[in-house]
Structure formats: C-alpha cells, structure tokens
Amino acid sequence: MSITFVGDTVALTGRSLRHVTRSLDTVITTALMPIALLLLFVFVLGGAIRTGTDSYVAYLLPGILLITIATGVSYTAYRLFQDLQGGILERFRSMPIARSSVLWAHVLTSLVANVLSLVVVVAVGLLIGFRSSAGPLAWLAVLGILVLVTLALTWVAVIPGLTAKTVDGASAFSYPLILLPFISSAFVPTASMPGPVRWFAEHQPVTSIVNAIRDLLAVRPVGADLPVALLWCAGILVAAWAVATAVYRRRGA
Amino acid sequence: MSAAVAVRGLEKSFGDLHVLRGVDLEVAPGTVFALLGSNGAGKTTLVRILSTLLRMDGGEVAVAGFDVATRGADVRRSISLTGQFAAVDEVLTGRENLVLVARLRHLPDPGRVADELLARFSLTEAGRRRAGTYSGGMRRRLDIAMSLIGSPAVVVLDEPTTGLDPEARLEVWDAIRGLAAGGTTVLLTTQHLDEAEQLADRIAILHEGRIIVDGTLAELQALLPPTRVERVEQPPALEDVFLAVIGSRRAAGDPTGQEAR
Ligand SMILES: Nc1ncnc2c1ncn2[C@@H]1O[C@H](COP(=O)(O)OP(=O)(O)OP(=O)(O)O)[C@@H](O)[C@H]1O
Ligand SMILES: [Mg+2]
Numbered sequence: 001m002s003i004t005f006v007g008d009t010v011a012l013t014g015r016s017l018r019h020v021t022r023s024l025d026t027v028i029t030t031a032l033m034p035i036a037l038l039l040l041f042v043f044v045l046g047g048a049i050r051t052g053t054d055s056y057v058a059y060l061l062p063g064i065l066l067i068t069i070a071t072g073v074s075y076t077a078y079r080l081f082q083d084l085q086g087g088i089l090e091r092f093r094s095m096p097i098a099r100s101s102v103l104w105a106h107v108l109t110s111l112v113a114n115v116l117s118l119v120v121v122v123a124v125g126l127l128i129g130f131r132s133s134a135g136p137l138a139w140l141a142v143l144g145i146l147v148l149v150t151l152a153l154t155w156v157a158v159i160p161g162l163t164a165k166t167v168d169g170a171s172a173f174s175y176p177l178i179l180l181p182f183i184s185s186a187f188v189p190t191a192s193m194p195g196p197v198r199w200f201a202e203h204q205p206v207t208s209i210v211n212a213i214r215d216l217l218a219v220r221p222v223g224a225d226l227p228v229a230l231l232w233c234a235g236i237l238v239a240a241w242a243v244a245t246a247v248y249r250r251r252g253a
Numbered sequence: 254m255s256a257a258v259a260v261r262g263l264e265k266s267f268g269d270l271h272v273l274r275g276v277d278l279e280v281a282p283g284t285v286f287a288l289l290g291s292n293g294a295g296k297t298t299l300v301r302i303l304s305t306l307l308r309m310d311g312g313e314v315a316v317a318g319f320d321v322a323t324r325g326a327d328v329r330r331s332i333s334l335t336g337q338f339a340a341v342d343e344v345l346t347g348r349e350n351l352v353l354v355a356r357l358r359h360l361p362d363p364g365r366v367a368d369e370l371l372a373r374f375s376l377t378e379a380g381r382r383r384a385g386t387y388s389g390g391m392r393r394r395l396d397i398a399m400s401l402i403g404s405p406a407v408v409v410l411d412e413p414t415t416g417l418d419p420e421a422r423l424e425v426w427d428a429i430r431g432l433a434a435g436g437t438t439v440l441l442t443t444q445h446l447d448e449a450e451q452l453a454d455r456i457a458i459l460h461e462g463r464i465i466v467d468g469t470l471a472e473l474q475a476l477l478p479p480t481r482v483e484r485v486e487q488p489p490a491l492e493d494v495f496l497a498v499i500g501s502r503r504a505a506g507d508p509t510g511q512e513a514r
Binding site: 097 | 349
C-alpha cells in the first residue's frame with residue numbers, strides 16, 4: 001500500500017462523503033424501509049410468531065440491520081453509476097492517481113453512510129423496547145460483523161454500479177439481497193419452514209449472520225454460527241472484490 | 254527535441270468499425286496542434302488512446318517520450334485530458350472540484366491553487382456554488398481549469414468550445430493562448446475551422462481513419478488556388494454584432510475588430 005494510495009483514497013472518500021452529507025435524505029431513506037418492517041412485524045405480525053424468546057424486537061433486530069445494509073449499499077451502485085455517466089470517473093482514471101483508490105473511496109463512503117443508517121435503526125429499536133445487557137466487547141463484535149457485511153455487500157454493489165446500462169439497473173441488484181432475510185431465521189425460526197425451504201434457509205449466509213448477532217446481543221454463547229458467518233462474509237468480500245476490480249480494469253487500458 | 258506527442262501507424266477498431274487506420278502525427282513541444290475532423294472521424298478515440306483511457310490495436314504512441322502501452326503512469330503524469338463532455342462533480346462547489354484535483358495531483362497548497370484558477374477563469378464569485386448550478390460555459394471553464402492543475406506538459410482538449418456562446422468561446426480561446434504562451438503543448442480537436450485558424454501552429458485533418466493533411470495554416474491554404482482579392486464593403490460578421498449588442502468586453506475593447514477582417 002503506497003502513500004499515494006492512502007492520500008488519494010482519503011481525498012476521494014472526502015469527496016463522496018460530501019455527496020452523502022449533501023443528501024442526508026439517503027441515510028434516512030435507507031433506514032426508512034427497515035424501520036417500517038420493524039414496526040410492522042413487531043406490532044402487527046409479531047404477536048402471531050412463536051420464536052421461543054420473550055422479546056420479538058430482540059429476535060427481529062439483527063435481520064432488520066441486514067436489510068438496512070442491503071438497502072444502503074444500493075446507493076453505492078447508484079453513485080458509481082452517476083460517476084461513470086458524468087465522466088468524472090474518466091477524469092480520475094486519466095490522472096496520475098492510485099487506480100484502485102477510486103473504488104475504495106466509494107466503499108469507505110458506503111461504510112460510513114451505512115453505519116449512520118444502522119445507528120438510526122438501532123435507535124428506533126431501543127425506542128420500541130429493544131434492550132440488551134451485552135457488554136462492550138459483544139457490541140464491538142456485532143459492529144465488526146456488520147462492518148464486514150457492509151464491506152462484502154458494497155463490493156457486490158460496485159459490480160452493477162460499473163456495468164449497469166441504466167440507473168434502475170444499477171440499484172435493482174439489491175432487491176434479492178433485501179428478500180434474502182425473509183427466507184432465513186431473521187423473521188421466524190427456520191424450524192417452522194417446509195423441508196426444502198428450511199434447508200435453503202439454514203444454509204444461506206443470512207441465517208448464520210443473524211443467529212450470531214442475536215446470540216451476541218442476548219449474551220448467549222455463540223456456537224458454530226459465528227465462524228460460519230465470518231467465512232461467508234470473507235468469501236463474498238473476496239469474490240466480489242476480485243470481480244469488481246477486474247471489471248474496473250477491463251474498462252480501459 | 255523529441256515530440257511531445259508522437260503517433261505512428263495507430264490502429265483502432267470497435268468490432269467491425271475500423272475507426273483509426275494508421276494515424277501518423279507529431280506535435281512539437283510548446284506548440285498548439287489542432288486536429289480537425291467531422292463527426293465520427295475518430296478524434297475522441299484518438300485522444301482517449303493518448304490519455305490511456307482506451308487501448309490501441311496497433312501502432313506506437315508516445316506522450317512526452319513515454320510509450321502509452323508500457324508507461325501508463327508516466328503518461329498520466331505528463332498529460333491531462335479535458336474530455337468532450339465536461340467532467341465536473343456537480344455536487345461539489347467549483348472550488349471544491351479544483352481542490353480535489355489539486356490534492357489528487359499531490360500539490361502542496363490545494364486551496365491556493367484553487368483560488369488562483371478561479372480568478373484566472375473568472376469563477377471567483379461562482380466558486381462557492383455547486384457546479385451543478387453552472388451554465389455550460391462556466392462548467393466548461395471549470396473543466397478546463399481542473400485540467401491545468403499540476404501544470405501537465407501536454408494538455409489535450411476535445412472540442413473545448415462546442416456548445417459555448419461566442420463570448421464563452423473567446424474566453425476559452427484566451428485560456429488556450431495563455432497555455433501556449435506558458436510553453437504548454439496543446440492538442441485540441443475541433444470541428445470549427447476558424448478555431449483552428451485562430452489558435453493552432455499546426456493543423457491536421459483526420460478523415461476516414463487517416464491524417465489526410467498536416468501542416469501550418471499557410472501550408473494548408475496553399476493547397477487551394479488563391480482567392481481573388483476584391484474591394485467591397487463588408488458587413489460586420491454576425492459574431493461581431495452579437496458581441497456588440499450583448500455589450501461584451503471584446504467588442505467594446507476592440508472597436509477596430511471588423512476593419513481587421
Ligand atoms: N466505445 C465504442 N464502442 C463502439 N463504437 C465506438 C466507441 N467509441 C467510438 N465509437 C465509434 O467510433 C467512431 C469514432 O468515434 P469518435 O467519438 O472517436 O469520433 P469523433 O471524431 O470524436 O466524433 P465527434 O465529432 O462526433 O465527437 C464513431 O463511429 C463511433 O460511433
Ligand atoms: Mg468526439
């Protein structure tokens with residue numbers, strides 16, 4: 001990692017953070033849909049769901065946080081697409097800067113914006129009765145998992161951002177990501193699902209991530225879910241990073 | 254002294270479309286070189302190859318002595334491209350755009366660089382506004398100002414005055430003359446013959462994938478039979494009228510403008 005890489009990434013991150021701070025509504029809209037789901041499930045549907053725990057908010061919150069991230073990263077695809085369309089990306093590419101700093105700046109910006117949205121969602125969770133006796137270390141571990149998820153999904157978002165033909169195409173990839181938690185242990189225990197669905201739910205990344213966060217916040221011993229969750233995140237991160245970087249390089253000399 | 258830009262046998266195709274079919278050209282350091290060509294002639298393709306944004310299929314291209322195929326990073330340090338469509342960040346202010354580029358060029362005092370350029374391109378007032386609110390001419394000036402940061406040896410301008418009103422056009426011309434006076438090599442593409450006439454030391458015409466003529470204005474003019482000289486009273490050109498009625502500093506400061514024609 002060279003000095004120019006760090007300096008260039010800092011300069012470009014400052015630039016795209018301004019895009020976030022000058023449209024703070026994106027942080028709010030990112031949080032809006034997950035908050036609506038949270039309220040809907042806790043106050044309307046939750047009463048009919050048997051989770052085997054006494055607080056459905058606590059059961060639900062981890063999945064809602066993942067949905068928040070899935071919504072938030074679509075703004076990265078959007079901003080990258082705009083950069084590409086507006087020609088500013090070409091300008092950066094024709095300049096003597098560390099080339100990968102352009103993508104890293106978008107990824108770091110996504111991290112900041114998503115952490116802000118997550119804070120908003122957790123605050124709403126606290127307002128409607130979410131409580132946790134988890135210590136600072138457990139919270140730090142939860143933050144670490146969420147950061148890792150954000151990094152992985154943002155690198156996924158970079159790919160449509162660079163390849164989409166239309167704005168809608170650039171953000172459409174996030175719909176399946178938002179749906180994935182519904183077929184996991186995020187809303188209802190997987191034991192209630194029919195065979196093949198249950199099998200899918202128990203083997204897709206959301207379930208292990210949600211279970212790990214849930215256990216950490218409930219101060220329960222975390223089982224195999226944590227290593228499985230970390231492996232999923234690391235795997236997606238590396239694969240998406242490799243594809244995104246290759247796509248970025250292929251777009252020019 | 255070796256050429257600032259040297260292109261030999263440059264080939265480029267997009268699928269079946271053979272856009273550049275063996276382009277040869279040389280731009281001497283410190284000169285202004287105009288590349289003329291109609292729509293789709295391949296001007297943008299050529300300058301994108303020069304600035305390492307596009308890979309060539311064949312031939313040799315060197316900028317400031319660096320081969321674009323193998324010394325990309327050095328080429329990017331030596332050249333700066335103002336693309337055909339202004340590439341500014343619309344969310345940032347004009348000043349922030351300039352500061353960003355100055356930081357990316359690793360200059361010691363980005364703020365001062367930005368302020369100097371804002372003044373030079375009459376954007377000091379607008380510098381605090383988002384670039385998204387700029388008119389086409391202001392945006393273009395900001396775009397060019399961004400390209401000059403770090404004093405690259407070679408400045409490439411792809412149709413820098415397309416879509417500008419006559420006054421903005423003259424401002425851009427002034428900027429280009431200023432660059433040339435400072436010893437910068439300028440390669441500009443244009444469809445306006447008068448632009449090439451006004452600015453260029455050397456003019457080349459790109460047609461059907463090749464450079465079909467290349468020379469000074471006088472050399473190009475010599476290609477055609479001389480026009481007969483007649484003494485007739487000449488009406489002022491539309492451009493002069495336009496500038497006079499909008500009260501431009503040009504028309505006001507140069508009352509002899511039309512007699513000089
Ligand atoms: N990425 C691309 N893929 C396919 N065809 C392309 C691509 N870029 C340019 N072309 C084609 O190559 C030809 C030359 O294009 P280019 O943009 O270089 O022309 P130009 O001289 O700059 O034209 P103009 O004066 O309109 O800007 C055109 O026919 C164009 O459609
Ligand atoms: Mg062009």
